[in-house]
Amino acid sequence: MKHTPMMRQYYELKDQYPDSILFFRLGDFYEMFGDDAKIASKVLEIALTSREAGPQGRVPMCGVPHHAAEGYIEKLIRSGYRVALCEQLEDPKQAKGVVKRDVVRVITPGTFIEGQLEAEENQFLVALAWDAKAAGLASLDMSTGEFMTVTLSRRIGASLESELTRLQPAEILVTADWPELDGVKNLADKLGAVVTKIKETQDSLAAASQVLLEHFSAATLTPFGLTSSAEILAASLALQYVQDTQRAVLSHIRSVKSYTLEQYMQIDAHSRDNLELVKTIRDEKKTGSLLGVLDNTVTGMGARLLRSYLEKPLLELEAIEARHDAVEALLDQTALRLDLEEQLREVYDLERLLGRLVAGNGNARDLKALASSLEKTPNIRSLFAKETSPLLAELTAQLDPLPEFTELVARAIVDEPAITLRDGNLIRDGYNSQLDSLRQASRGGKSWIRDLETKERERTGIKSLKVGFNRVFGYYIEVTNANSHLVPEDYQRKQTLANAERYITPELKEQEALVLGADERIKELEYELFLEIRKQVHEHIEAIQQNAKLIANLDVFQSLASAAVKHNFVRPQMSNDYALSIKQGRHPVIEAATGRFVPNDVFFDDSQQIILLTGPNMAGKSTYLRQVALLVIMAQMGSFIPAQEAAIGLVDRIFTRIGASDDLSTGQSTFMVECSETADLLLNATERSLIILDELGRGTSTYDGMAIAQAVIEHIHAKVKARTLFSTHFHELTSLEHSLRKLVSYRVEVEEKDGEIYFLHRVSRGSTDRSYGINVARMAGMPRPVIKRSLNLLEELETRGNGPRQLDLFKTLDYDTSDLEREPEAAAPSELEKELMDLDLNNVTPLEALQILTRWQQKVAKEDSDHGSN
Ligand code: ADP
Numbered sequence: 001m002k003h004t005p006m007m008r009q010y011y012e013l014k015d016q017y018p019d020s021i022l023f024f025r026l027g028d029f030y031e032m033f034g035d036d037a038k039i040a041s042k043v044l045e046i047a048l049t050s051r052e053a054g055p056q057g058r059v060p061m062c063g064v065p066h067h068a069a070e071g072y073i074e075k076l077i078r079s080g081y082r083v084a085l086c087e088q089l090e091d092p093k094q095a096k097g098v099v100k101r102d103v104v105r106v107i108t109p110g111t112f113i114e115g116q117l118e119a120e121e122n123q124f125l126v127a128l129a130w131d132a133k134a135a136g137l138a139s140l141d142m143s144t145g146e147f148m149t150v151t152l153s154r155r156i157g158a159s160l161e162s163e164l165t166r167l168q169p170a171e172i173l174v175t176a177d178w179p180e181l182d183g184v185k186n187l188a189d190k191l192g193a194v195v196t197k198i199k200e201t202q203d204s205l206a207a208a209s210q211v212l213l214e215h216f217s218a219a220t221l222t223p224f225g226l227t228s229s230a231e232i233l234a235a236s237l238a239l240q241y242v243q244d245t246q247r248a249v250l251s252h253i254r255s256v257k258s259y260t261l262e263q264y265m266q267i268d269a270h271s272r273d274n275l276e277l278v279k280t281i282r283d284e285k286k287t288g289s290l291l292g293v294l295d296n297t298v299t300g301m302g303a304r305l306l307r308s309y310l311e312k313p314l315l316e317l318e319a320i321e322a323r324h325d326a327v328e329a330l331l332d333q334t335a336l337r338l339d340l341e342e343q344l345r346e347v348y349d350l351e352r353l354l355g356r357l358v359a360g361n362g363n364a365r366d367l368k369a370l371a372s373s374l375e376k377t378p379n380i381r382s383l384f385a386k387e388t389s390p391l392l393a394e395l396t397a398q399l400d401p402l403p404e405f406t407e408l409v410a411r412a413i414v415d416e417p418a419i420t421l422r423d424g425n426l427i428r429d430g431y432n433s434q435l436d437s438l439r440q441a442s443r444g445g446k447s448w449i450r451d452l453e454t455k456e457r458e459r460t461g462i463k464s465l466k467v468g469f470n471r472v473f474g475y476y477i478e479v480t481n482a483n484s485h486l487v488p489e490d491y492q493r494k495q496t497l498a499n500a501e502r503y504i505t506p507e508l509k510e511q512e513a514l515v516l517g518a519d520e521r522i523k524e525l526e527y528e529l530f531l532e533i534r535k536q537v538h539e540h541i542e543a544i545q546q547n548a549k550l551i552a553n554l555d556v557f558q559s560l561a562s563a564a565v566k567h568n569f570v571r572p573q574m575s576n577d578y579a580l581s582i583k584q585g586r587h588p589v590i591e592a593a594t595g596r597f598v599p600n601d602v603f604f605d606d607s608q609q610i611i612l613l614t615g616p617n618m619a620g621k622s623t624y625l626r627q628v629a630l631l632v633i634m635a636q637m638g639s640f641i642p643a644q645e646a647a648i649g650l651v652d653r654i655f656t657r658i659g660a661s662d663d664l665s666t667g668q669s670t671f672m673v674e675c676s677e678t679a680d681l682l683l684n685a686t687e688r689s690l691i692i693l694d695e696l697g698r699g700t701s702t703y704d705g706m707a708i709a710q711a712v713i714e715h716i717h718a719k720v721k722a723r724t725l726f727s728t729h730f731h732e733l734t735s736l737e738h739s740l741r742k743l744v745s746y747r748v749e750v751e752e753k754d755g756e757i758y759f760l761h762r763v764s765r766g767s768t769d770r771s772y773g774i775n776v777a778r779m780a781g782m783p784r785p786v787i788k789r790s791l792n793l794l795e796e797l798e799t800r801g802n803g804p805r806q807l808d809l810f811k812t813l814d815y816d817t818s819d820l821e822r823e824p825e826a827a828a829p830s831e832l833e834k835e836l837m838d839l840d841l842n843n844v845t846p847l848e849a850l851q852i853l854t855r856w857q858q859k860v861a862k863e864d865s866d867h868g869s870n
Contacts, residue, residue, distance in 0.1 A: 002054055002055065003053065003054035003055065004052075004053070004054060005097065005098045006098050007033075007053050007054055009098055009101060010022070010024055010033060013084075013086055013101070013102070013103060014033075014034075014036075016103070017084040017103060017106065019082060020081075020082040020083060020084035020106055021036045021039060021040055021076060021081050021082065021083050021084070022036055022084045022086055022103070023064075023069065023073070023083055023084065023085050023086060024086045024101070025066065025085075025086055025087050025088050025101065026063070027092070028065060028066055028067075029063040029064065029065055029066060030063060030064055030066055030069055030085075030086075031061060031062070031063040032061065032062050032063065033051070033053070033059050033060065033061050034059050034060060035060075037059075037060040037061050037062045038060050039081070040062055040072075040076065041060075041062040043075060043076055043079050043081070044062075044064065044072050044075055044076070046062050046063075046064065046072075047062060048060055048061070048062050049061050049062065070114055073085075073107055073112070073114075074112065074114075077107060077108070077109050077112045078109075080109065080194050082106060082107065082108045082109075082196075083106070083107045084103045084105075084106045084107075085103060085104055085105045085106070085107060086101050086102065086103045086104070087101065087102070087104050088100070088101055089101060089102055104247050105245065105246055105247050105248070106244075106245035106246075107245070108125075108171055108194075108196065108245060109170040109171040109193070109194050110123070110124070110125030110126075110140075110142070110169065110170045110171025110172075110173075110194075110196075111125060111142050111171070111241075111242055111245055111246055112170075113142050113143040113352075113355065113356075113359075114361065119300035119303060119304075119349060119352075120286075120295075120300060120303035120304060120307065121168070121304065121307070122141045122143075122144065122146065122167075122304055122308075123141055123142070123143055123170055124139045124140065124141050124167045124168070124169040124170065125139070125140045125141075125142065125169060125170065125171050125173065125238060125241070125242070126138065126139050126140075126164065126167060126169040126171070126172045126173065126193075126238075127140075127172075127173040127174075127234045127235070127237035127238035127241065128160075128172065128173065128174050128178060128184065128234055128237075129175070129202055129230055129233030129234040129237055130178075130179070130202075130230050130233070131205075131228060131229040131230040131233065133153060133228070133230075134151045134152060134153035134156070134228055134230045135151070135152045135153075135156050135160065135230055136149060136150070136151055136152070136228060136229075136230030136231040136232070136233055136234035136235075137149065137150050137151075137152060137160070137163055137231075137234055138231065138234035138235040138237065138238040138256070139167050139169065139238075140238045140239070140242065140253070142242060142246075142355065143351070143352050143355045143356075144252075144304075144351035144352060144354075144355055144548075145252035145253045145254060145351070145354070145355060145541075145545065146351075147235070147238070147239075147253050147255065147256040147257070148256065148257050148258070148259060149226055149231040149234060149235050149256060149257070149258045149259075150163065150231070150258065150259050150260065150261060151227055151228040151230055151231055151258075151260065152261070153228075155680075155684065157180070157183065158268060158269075158680060159261055159266075160183075160184075160187070161187055161268070161269040162266070162267070162268050162269045162272070163261075164187055164188075164191060164193075164269075165191065165269035165272055165273070166269075166272065166311045166312075168191060168193075169191070169193050170193055170194070171193055171194050171195075171196055172184060172188050172193050172194070172195050172196070173196050173198050173237055173238060173241055174195060174196075174197060174198070175197065175198060175199050175200065175201055175202050175237070176197045176199065176200045176201070177200065177201050177202070181195075196241075198237060198240075198241055202233055202237075203233065203236060203237075205229050205232060205233065207236075208232050208233045208235075208236035208237075209221060209232055209236070211236040211239055211240050211243075212224075212232065212235055212236055212239060212256070215239055215243070215250070215253070216254075216255065216256075224255060224256050224257070224258065225257070225258045226256065226258045227258050227260070231258055235256050239253070246359075248359040248360055248361070249358055249359060249360060249538075250359075251358055251538060251541060252354055252355050252358040252359075252541055252545070254541060254542055254545065262315075263312075263315065264312040264313060264314065264315065265312070265313040265314070265315060265633070265636055265651060265652060265653060265654065266652070266653040266654075267311075267313075267633070267653070267654050268655065268677075268680070270656070270673075270677060271629075271654055271655065271656040271658075271692075272311070274656055274658045275290070275626060275629055275630060275633070275654075275656065275658075276288065276289045276290065276589070277289060277290050277291060277310055277311065277633070278290070278291040278307055278310060278311065279291075288589065288593070289589065290310065290588060290589060290630055290633075290634070291306070291307060291310055292589070292592075293563060293567065293588045293589055293592045294306065294310065294559065294560060294563045294588075294634075294639060295559060295563075296558070296559040296562040296563055296566075297555045297556065297558070297559040298341060298344045298345045298555060298558075298559075299344055299347050299348075299349065299551060299552065299555045300349035300351075300352065301349060301350060301351055301548050301549075301551060301552035301555065302344070302551070302552045302554075302555025302556050302558075302559060303555075304552070305549075305552040305553065305555070305556050306555075306556045306559055306560075309556060309637045309638060310633070310637050312637075313632075313633050313636035313637040314636050314637065314638070315636070315650060315652060317574055317575070317576060317650065320574050320635070320636055320638060320650075321574060322389070322390065322391040323391065323557070323560075323637075323638025324571055324572075324574070324638060324640070325389035325390065325391060326388075326389045326391045326392050326557040326638075327557055327560045327561045327564060327571070327638065327639065327640055328389065328561075328571055329388045329389040329392055330388075330392075330557055330558060330561035331561045331564050331565060331640070333388075334565075336383060336384075336388070337558055337561055337562065339383050340380065340383055340554060340558050341558050341562070343376050343379050343380050343383070344376075344380075344551065344554065344555050344558065346372070346373070346376055347373040347376050347551055348369040348370070348372075348373045350370065350373055350374075350544055350545075350547060350548035350551065351545065351548045353366050353369055353370045353373075354370065354537065354541065354544050354545065354548070357370065357534055357537045358537060358538065358541060360534075362534065362537075363417070363418075363419055363420070363421055364413050364414075364417030364418065364421070364426045364530055365417055365419060367409055367413060367530075367533065367534060367537070368409065368413050368417060370409075370537070370544070371405065371406045371409035371410065371413075372406075374401055374402050374405070374406050374544070374547065375401070375406050375410075377399040377400070377401040377547060377551075378399075378401045380396060380399060380551070380554065381396050381397070381399050381401075383396075384396040391557075392554070392557065395550045395553050395554060396550070396554070398546065398550055399547055399550055399551075400543045400546065400547060402540055402543055402544070402547075405536060405537075405539075405540055408533060408536060409533065411428065411431060412427055412428060412431045412529070412533050413426060413427065413428065413530075413533070414426060414427065414428050421527055421530060422523060422524075422527050423523060424519075424522055424523040424526050425526075426526045426527070426529075426530050427525075427526045427529050427530065431529070432525070432529055434525060435522065435525050435526065435529065438518045438521050438522045438525065439518070439522060441514055441515075441518045442514070442515050442518035442519055442522065444514075445511045445512070445514040445515035445518065446515055448511050449467060449475055449508070449511055449512070449515070450467075452467050452477070452508065453465065453466065453467040456477060459488070460479075460483075460486050460487070460488055461486060462479055462483045462486050462487075464479075464480055464483065465477060465478070465479055465483070466478045468502075473494055473495055473502065473504075474504075474509070474512050474516070475504070475508055475509075475511075475512045476494055476495065476502040476503060476504055476508075477491065477502065477503045477504065477505070477508070478497075478500050478501070478502050478503075479491075479500060479501055479503065480499055480500045481499050481500060481501065484501060487501075487503065490505055490506075491503035491504075491505060492504050492505065556638075557638075560638065560639045560640065563639070563640075564639070564640040567588060567591070567592060567642060568642065569588075569639070569640035569641050569642050569643075570640055570641065570642075570643055570644065570645060570646065571640050572631075572635040572640070572641050572643070572646040572647065572648045573645075573646065573647040573648070574635065574636075574647075574648055574650065575647065575648070575649050575650070576649065576650055577647075577649035578604070578605065578606060578649050578687070578688075578723070579604060579605040579606075579647065579649050580602070580603070580604040580605075580632070580647070580648050580649050580651075580690075580723060581601075581602070581603045581604070581605075581646065581647045581648075582601060582602045582603075582628070582631055582641075582643050582645075582646040582648070583601050583643060583644045583645045583646065584599035584600070584601060584643055584644035584645075585599060585600060585601065585602060585627055585628070585631055585641070585642065585643040585646070586599050586627070586642040586643065587623055587626065587627040587630065587642075588630060588631075588634070588641075588642050589630075590623060591642060597761075598620075598760065598761035598762055599643070599644070600624055600627075600761075600762065600763040601763070602624075602628050602725075602763075604649075604723040606742075607741075607742060608742060608744050609717065609721065609722075609723060609724065609742035609743070610713060610716060610717055610723075610724045610725075610726060610740065610742060610743040610744070611724070611725050611726065611743075611744055611746055612713070612726050612727075612728065612733060612734060612736065612737070612743055612744065612745045612746065612767075613625070613725065613726065613727040613728070613745075613746045613747065613748065613763070614727070614728060614729065614731055614733075614734060614745065614746075614747045614748075614767050614768040615727075615747050615748030615749075615750065615768050616729070616748075616750060616757070616768065616770070616771055616772035616773065616775075616776060617729070617771075617772075617773065617776050618759060618776055619748035619749075619750055619759050619761070620748050620759060620761040620763075621694065621695075621727035621748055622658065622694050622695075622727065623761075624725075624727075624748065624763055625656075625658070625692045625694050625725045625727055626658065626692070628690070628692070628725055629654050629656060629690065629692050631643065631646070631648075632648060632651050632654065632690055633654065635648050636648075636650065636651065649688075650688065651688060651689060651690045651723075652686055652688040652689055653684070653685065653686065653688075653689040653690070654689065654690045654691075654692070655677075655680070655681035655684075655685055655689060655690070655691045655692065655722075656691075656692040656693075656694075657674060657677045657678055657681070657692070657693045657694060657696055658692060658694040670699040671699035671700050674696065674697075674698075674699045675708075678693070678696060678708075678712060682712065682715060682716070682720065685716075685720050685722045686720075686722065687720070687721040687722060688722070689720075689722040689723070690722065690723050690724075690725075691716065691720070691722045691723070691724040691725070691726075692724075692725050693712070693724065693725070693726045693727070694727050695727055695728060695729065696708070696709050696712060696726070696728070697709040697728070697730070698729075702730075705730070706730045706732060706733065709726075709728060709730060709733060710733060710736065713726060713733070713736060713740070713743065714736075714740065717740045717742060717743060729771060731767060731768060731770075731771075734767035737767075744765070745765070745766060745767040746763050746764065746765060746766070746767075747763070747764060747765075747766050747767050747768040748760075748761065748762065748763055748768070749761075749762045749763075749764055750768075750772060752772075752775075755775070756775070756779075757772050757775045757776075757779075774787060774790050774791060774794065777790065832856060832859065832860070835856075839852070
């Protein structure tokens with residue numbers, strides 16, 4: 001038995017797309033066969049059937065209706081699959097033999113832009129390539145047309161991880177000969193991205209350049225400023241991939257921009273995560289992150305830009321100050337800020353609307369939303385007619401309202417257009433004369449038909465005569481059987497119902513043809529007119545993208561100013577100095593969450609380079625360290641900061657070693673991660689960097705840990721010279737103050753009263769010499785016998801005195817245990833407990849049980865009040 005011609009066609013296509021699930025269009029369905037069907041039926045939870053396929057007998061099959069395909073495709077893509085969409089290329093009615101079919105698009109995680117995209121996030125497709133010296137990374141957001149490249153030449157692994165963490169791509173493209181395939185796969189797994197191997201080897205540089213030149217219709221690549229051949233190779237991989245997989249127009253990808261890592265403050269991937277810049281560690285939510293506090297944007301474009309500001313703090317003094325000026329202007333002029341916010345609220349996501357319209361997916365509502373957003377730009381511009389910051393003035397002056405385009409849309413598109421494009425209700429009356437006359441004809445016919453009922457009732461004397469419409473017979477006149485003797489000659493019977501007959505007349509059919517013909521033609525014409533108007537968008541791509549960027553910036557400044565008002569931030573003074581001083585700084589996220597926060601100072605200059613912070617667990621060491629890093633990042637991204645006043649000498653990189661989270665995905669132990677992160681910062685921090693080391697050495701034994709910690713501090717002091725915050729519970733380290741000139745000890749204060757300790761969260765000069773570990777253990781609810789035993793052991797260790805150096809840790813501990821001694825003996829059961837144990841549950845009725853419970857409750861209440869009055 002041979003394949004049927006259709007199945008032969010299927011297998012030919014499937015052979016070309018072995019890695020994709022082939023959606024094979026059959027009438028109103030997309031069908032899947034074989035393994036594709038098995039996968040899809042499972043992922044999509046749809047029934048698996050089978051179909052006779054020729055030589056191999058029946059093959060598994062499943063299908064989804066084409067009008068609902070988008071949701072199914074999205075589900076497959078989100079599960080990491082690719083979908084090859086195969087359409088019928090001719091009308092089956094007219095086809096001779098098998099209907100012509102072909103794959104019109106391959107949908108992949110990085111190119112799927114129809115689904116529910118997060119408005120606040122970009123969706124990047126990343127491509128990697130390399131040349132003799134460096135790796136190139138290209139990132140492309142199909143939904144907005146943003147296209148960028150960067151060269152990674154030093155610490156390629158670390159910078160790759162940092163960039164990928166920042167970009168959060170949905171899909172990463174590499175050639176099969178990419179040198180570190182496993183590394184990329186691991187990273188991709190961690191980020192939830194898929195890795196797509198596109199070709200066996202990279203193109204030649206000449207071929208790669210050609211791809212870019214052709215797409216951008218450019219004679220040279222110079223204007224794009226791609227700085228290495230690796231960037232050109234990567235950009236061309238990305239572009240070729242979308243050209244190959246998408247049949248859509250890609251004209252919203254207008255240019256590619258190159259940036260360098262050195263242009264922005266460098267923050268490695270772990271620090272980004274640990275500082276919870278854009279999402280929390282625990283549940284990966286924006287709420288609870290720094291972005292959550294800063295984000296008051298009201299447009300999707302603004303939200304995306306704010307995020308990228310936060311992830312790429314600046315290094316150039318002038319640019320940072322220009323942003324601060326803009327925030328200040330909006331902070332000082334409340335009315336202006338609120339007016340701006342109000343206008344921005346009515347601006348839709350220009351970038352994504354444009355992307356959809358250009359790709360040919362946008363409907364009339366998208367077009368309307370685009371135009372109405374552009375209509376807001378003159379208002380926004382006039383808001384800023386008065387004096388503001390230079391940056392705001394520049395941004396608003398560049399806004400281009402595109403009046404011809406918005407007028408065209410206003411004139412052409414109805415107020416509430418249909419979602420679909422082929423069912424009419426798109427174009428206004430008066431826009432096109434042909435459309436107007438068709439509508440007139442249709443209306444004329446319809447009103448003739450509407451009048452027919454009255455006319456015929458009068459003529460025939462049948463009061464119950466009705467004119468109606470159905471899809472099969474069209475318009476008809478209905479007369480009940482009781483009146484059939486009154487039906488005139490010219491009625492022609494068309495349909496018989498249980499108690500009525502339906503008739504037509506030649507005139508009725510004539511009018512009907514007019515109406516239906518006109519309606520049909522109206523829909524077609526409206527569709528054609530709409531496409532023409534939609535095409536106009538292409539003329540304005542650049543201007544619309546430009547507007548989008550400007551509006552995004554305005555929204556970001558509006559957002560930062562609102563955050564500053566809401567949370568009482570101040571403008572930091574920026575400089576290129578080494579000195580960094582923050583007075584009464586606060587942790588923005590904890591303060592926003594809890595409403596109260598104990599402010600603290602931090603200070604660095606030529607004589608104070610390393611701050612060694614001691615204090616018991618829970619005192620607030622980690623919070624203080626993070627706070628300093630966050631405030632520096634905020635200042636350099638252009639935000640105001642939570643402090644009384646601040647002067648910040650620019651920081652080029654932030655290195656952190658915070659928290660002790662095992663890197664389970666790579667199978668490294670806590671200590672290993674700790675050491676490799678520390679190694680990284682020792683090798684790469686500069687004098688301008690900020691280093692945050694939280695409890696370094698905690699991951700190993702006391703001696704090891706302390707030894708490593710001390711050596712690291714000494715190295716930073718002598719060689720690296722970066723401003724450094726170092727928290728530790730090794731109190732011995734505070735003696736380094738005597739040997740290291742630029743190291744200063746600070747402590748987080750606690751107050752002890754009656755064996756309880758109170759955390760004051762206040763940082764001050766000096767050092768702590770006690771751990772209070774047992775107090776904390778008690779507060780955390782460790783069983784009393786354990787606490788008691790620890791106290792005894794501690795005492796023993798102390799009196800032995802001559803033991804290992806470890807005893808130094810508690811050298812001066814004079815723990816007052818009298819309070820604890822007074823506690824009732826924990827090992828002996830209380831009266832209540834005894835009674836409870838003695839209770840024979842088989843011999844009490846429910847009522848008795850209730851009575852016993854009541855008695856106990858009263859007893860406990862009495863004991864409590866007795867204690868209270870003591
Ligand atoms: P450590 O690192 O010393 O163990 P943390 O920094 O984790 O302590 O802080 C412990 C708790 O104290 C956290 O819940 C934190 O929210 C709170 N905290 C820390 N610093 C402050 C502060 N300055 N004001 C108010 N609460 C604080």
